[in-house]
Amino acid sequence: MTTRSDRPAPAPSSRTGRLGFGAAMWKEVLHLLSNLPVSLVAFVYVTVAVAVGAALSVTVVGLPLLAAGLAGARLVGRVERARARRLLGVRIDEPSRPPRRPGGGAAAAVWSALRDAVAWRTVLYGFVRLPWGVLTFTVTLVALVVLWPALPYLVRAMANADRAMVRGLLGPSDELERRVAELESDRGVVVDVAAADLRRIERDLHDGAQARLVALAMGLGLAKEKAAEDPRAAARMVEEAHGEVKLALQELRDLARGIHPAVLTDRGLDAALSSVASRCTVPVTVTVDLPERPAEATEGIAYFTVSELLQNVSKHARAHHATVDVWRTGDRLLIQVTDDGRGGADPTRGTGLAGLAERLDAVDGVLAVHSPEGGPTTATAELPWRSRTAAHR
Numbered sequence: 043m044t045t046r047s048d049r050p051a052p053a054p055s056s057r058t059g060r061l062g063f064g065a066a067m068w069k070e071v072l073h074l075l076s077n078l079p080v081s082l083v084a085f086v087y088v089t090v091a092v093a094v095g096a097a098l099s100v101t102v103v104g105l106p107l108l109a110a111g112l113a114g115a116r117l118v119g120r121v122e123r124a125r126a127r128r129l130l131g132v133r134i135d136e137p138s139r140p141p142r143r144p145g146g147g148a149a150a151a152v153w154s155a156l157r158d159a160v161a162w163r164t165v166l167y168g169f170v171r172l173p174w175g176v177l178t179f180t181v182t183l184v185a186l187v188v189l190w191p192a193l194p195y196l197v198r199a200m201a202n203a204d205r206a207m208v209r210g211l212l213g214p215s216d217e218l219e220r221r222v223a224e225l226e227s228d229r230g231v232v233v234d235v236a237a238a239d240l241r242r243i244e245r246d247l248h249d250g251a252q253a254r255l256v257a258l259a260m261g262l263g264l265a266k267e268k269a270a271e272d273p274r275a276a277a278r279m280v281e282e283a284h285g286e287v288k289l290a291l292q293e294l295r296d297l298a299r300g301i302h303p304a305v306l307t308d309r310g311l312d313a314a315l316s317s318v319a320s321r322c323t324v325p326v327t328v329t330v331d332l333p334e335r336p337a338e339a340t341e342g343i344a345y346f347t348v349s350e351l352l353q354n355v356s357k358h359a360r361a362h363h364a365t366v367d368v369w370r371t372g373d374r375l376l377i378q379v380t381d382d383g384r385g386g387a388d389p390t391r392g393t394g395l396a397g398l399a400e401r402l403d404a405v406d407g408v409l410a411v412h413s414p415e416g417g418p419t420t421a422t423a424e425l426p427w428r429s430r431t432a433a434h435r
Contacts, residue, residue: 066131067194070201071186073129074178077204080125081168081175084118088168091115106148109155112162119164119212126208130201134213160214167211174207258286306345310335315366318349323356324364324381331369337428343405344368344377347423350398351379359383359419370427377423385417395421 088111095108119137126132137160155161178200185193265279306314312330319326335341348366355364361383368377389395389411399409406426413419 063194067197069129069131070197071182071193073125073204074182074197074200076125076129077171077175078179080122081171084122084168085172087118088115088165092165105156106152109152112155112158112165115161115164115168116158118168119160122167122208123212126205126212130205130208132205132208134209137214163211167207171207174203178204258283261286306341311341311344311368314345315348315368318345318352319364319366322352322364324359324361326352326355326364326366328366329368331367332375333370335430336375337430339405340375340425340428343402343407343425344375344423347377347398347402347425348379350394351421351423354387354394355379355381355383358387359417361417361419373427375425375427377425378420380418380420382418384415385413385419386415387411387413387419387421398423 091111091114092108095104095111098104098107116137123134123136126134181196181200185196189196261279261283265276265283268276268279305317311332312328315328315330319328336344348368352364352366355361359381361381364379364381366377366379368375370376387395389399389409395409395411401407402409402423402425408424410422411419413421
């Protein structure tokens, strides 16, 4: 989650007491003198954009023009944040973009822009900045000419007011807005993962069980034609078709296990993870210490997390032994998979660990990997705990 990191300007030098004529003060002077031209341009823009859009709102083009004007106001805010960052040393996170519903069309985009609180606060900033820009320009210019001893104090007071104005009107709305932006990003990850899983299931059905069933139907058709003239050949073909049926059923079972294993539903996480561990290429010790079963969604995510981590152990670790530990601490479910392999696992390299980290992040989970060269490798995952009883209420 992004957090606001307002960093105050560096303290000026102390040639004249606490405040001096250092580089920081001259940056503040430049900012105050540039307030007038910048605020004049911003005032003209927001006035024209809002006035024209509001005046034409009774027509078809009015609301789209107003929405476009508000989008431009966001650019004004971005420029002002950059100027404050460069000259005042105040750093504020960029507000998140207004949310859009996929497939909503132009009308939804216009409505989203009209409801953009960040853009409207930037419009207010443009209105109030013009008189403030005139005041700061005038006072700073007069102080530079006739009030030289008081210049550092006047500049610092007006610069602090500028900092407060930028923080109050141009920053993200609040923690809720940042949380909404993060959830929107996580929702995109969830949608992409779900789409990839659907494509995988479709591919597995098309290339596996479906192909075998087509071959089975053709074989049975040929056997039916040969049943009268060559019963032995027909019997061999029926026997081959029977073998194809067994293989198709096994592939369907494997596919169903990949979607949601029956052992997880029937017997819980301990038995399901033991089943996964038995298919690993190295011996695995599984320890599950949970006071109760978590919610179905949490249980499923924990299962597939361990399954993918053990697949990585089988494919890449060259390990001799691995351990899986699952336990609950407070409101978190913790999963730790350790192996004595060669190490060097890095989620930033675009491997399966990166995708797993994204999936966990989408449900407020965390994945931490410690894997020095030469091993051992320890992957720790955290998930929010939800009890099964609470999930059914």
